Amino acid sequence: MTAPLSRIVVLAGGISHERDVSLRAGRRVADSLLEHGLTVELRDPDASLLAYLRDTRPDVVWPALHGASGEDGALRGLLEFLGIPFVGSRADAARLAWDKPTAKSIVARAGVATPRSITLPRDAFRELGADAVFEAIADELPVPLVVKPARGGSAQGVTIVEDRAGLPRAMVDAYTYCDVALVEQRITGTEIAVGIIDTGEGAVALPAVEIEPLSGVYSFEARYNAGETRFYVPARLAPEVAARAADAALTAHNALGLRHISRVDIIVDGAGTPWFLEANVLPGLTETSLVPQALEAAGHDLGWVYSTLAQAALSD
Numbered sequence: 001m002t003a004p005l006s007r008i009v010v011l012a013g014g015i016s017h018e019r020d021v022s023l024r025a026g027r028r029v030a031d032s033l034l035e036h037g038l039t040v041e042l043r044d045p046d047a048s049l050l051a052y053l054r055d056t057r058p059d060v061v062w063p064a065l066h067g068a069s070g071e072d073g074a075l076r077g078l079l080e081f082l083g084i085p086f087v088g089s090r091a092d093a094a095r096l097a098w099d100k101p102t103a104k105s106i107v108a109r110a111g112v113a114t115p116r117s118i119t120l121p122r123d124a125f126r127e128l129g130a131d132a133v134f135e136a137i138a139d140e141l142p143v144p145l146v147v148k149p150a151r152g153g154s155a156q157g158v159t160i161v162e163d164r165a166g167l168p169r170a171m172v173d174a175y176t177y178c179d180v181a182l183v184e185q186r187i188t189g190t191e192i193a194v195g196i197i198d199t200g201e202g203a204v205a206l207p208a209v210e211i212e213p214l215s216g217v218y219s220f221e222a223r224y225n226a227g228e229t230r231f232y233v234p235a236r237l238a239p240e241v242a243a244r245a246a247d248a249a250l251t252a253h254n255a256l257g258l259r260h261i262s263r264v265d266i267i268v269d270g271a272g273t274p275w276f277l278e279a280n281v282l283p284g285l286t287e288t289s290l291v292p293q294a295l296e297a298a299g300h301d302l303g304w305v306y307s308t309l310a311q312a313a314l315s316d
Helices: 019-035 049-056 074-082 091-098 100-109 123-128 130-140 164-175 220-224 239-255 290-297 302-315
Strands: 008-011 040-043 060-063 117-121 145-149 159-161 180-185 190-197 209-213 229-232 261-268 274-280
Touching: 008 019, 019 040, 019 302, 049 074, 060 074, 060 302, 074 091, 091 100, 091 274, 100 117, 100 180, 100 239, 100 274, 117 123, 117 130, 123 130, 130 164, 145 164, 159 164, 164 180, 190 239, 190 290, 209 290, 239 261, 239 274, 261 290, 290 302
Parallel strands: 008 040, 008 060
Antiparallel strands: 117 180, 145 159, 145 180, 190 209, 190 261, 209 229, 261 274
């Protein structure tokens, strides 16, 4: 029998472009755990963190660090190395999901549709010539396109390209955040996010959240500024379409080897086909984030869910 939790360390902040979002998410997680009667410490990682964790040995660490510092597998690998339980996917799965082209390939092999795309390192333009590369893209992937950093989150560096002339600028914006860019066919339809939780009895899909940004684009601002996006929970989908989307999300979660909690972003086209976009090992948990909305729509108390996930991490 697993010992009860006595102390959880929530890590939030860090040095990524998403620091402010991480701080908000960490505070929300810590507050929910405190309301559930647990002892919680909220800590911003720094050079003293690993020694502190080794010396104090918390029961569980909850990484609420967005961006590379929390999602690329490095921190998780160190926690595994130190033998400290933590909430969320293990390091190897996090590395797969963090790299969007890799995740797309794995999920596609599992049978889920994903938009046609090409992955381009920055050096490809220097070695092959920018004009030739842009011509090849335009010939094979007709607009509209979505250009995004191959690694990153919160829609930073993401551009919707409506005509060929906008492609060079979009590539520059993506390379600001990562030296590899993903150029992807844009699928039009209903944008949804499907949260997945596993409290120890197997992964289950939460009600899909439909996303309707007032600007037409689910940008960084639309994600984190209240009032800039309408959300519908559950999504306004026919029951059989919603079931297909849930199955696709669960397939992606399992194919990537994720655990405890994730979010899978999907576009449902006019024919009702769910298209996988990306998977997030650390879904947003702020007051405007999607997974908390889905949890509440499913009738779950956030404190209960978060404490149960921490208990599951202690048991794994």
